[in-house]
Amino acid sequence: MTTTDAPRTQESFDTVKKCIKLYAMVSAITLGTVATLTFTNHQTTLFEWIRSTILLAISPLLHRLATQAATGTHSSLTRLQTLTTIMPIAIIAVDLIPNLCPTWYTTMQAISALPLIAVAVLTRKRARA
Numbered sequence: 001m002t003t004t005d006a007p008r009t010q011e012s013f014d015t016v017k018k019c020i021k022l023y024a025m026v027s028a029i030t031l032g033t034v035a036t037l038t039f040t041n042h043q044t045t046l047f048e049w050i051r052s053t054i055l056l057a058i059s060p061l062l063h064r065l066a067t068q069a070a071t072g073t074h075s076s077l078t079r080l081q082t083l084t085t086i087m088p089i090a091i092i093a094v095d096l097i098p099n100l101c102p103t104w105y106t107t108m109q110a111i112s113a114l115p116l117i118a119v120a121v122l123t124r125k126r127a128r129a
Helices: 007-039 046-071 074-095 103-128
Strands: none
Touching: 007 046, 007 103, 046 074, 046 103, 074 103
16 A cells, blocks of 8 residues: 555645645635726736736646655655745745735735645645555
């Protein structure tokens, strides 16, 4: 039996996938809010559009990496660990730039980073097990 067959490991990967879905959901809400504000003649920026689109577009890749890692693909696990470690740092670092984004946008982006942090912790804990 490989370590990926262990029920506890599969439960961890199920949790990882749920976290990625939560990240995608928050990213979709953020993009939807940007779109709604734009169409109701509120001020939005091209930066907000591009960033929220890219962050949402990354979620299927993260989910695919998690699915492959759950089957024992070490390279997918490594990529998932790397992305979920770097992305929250990058998201929060950009949010700290003064006056770049409105408070609501910064808050939504910071909230989206939380599930990614959970994935980073869970996949590193799983790798040590």
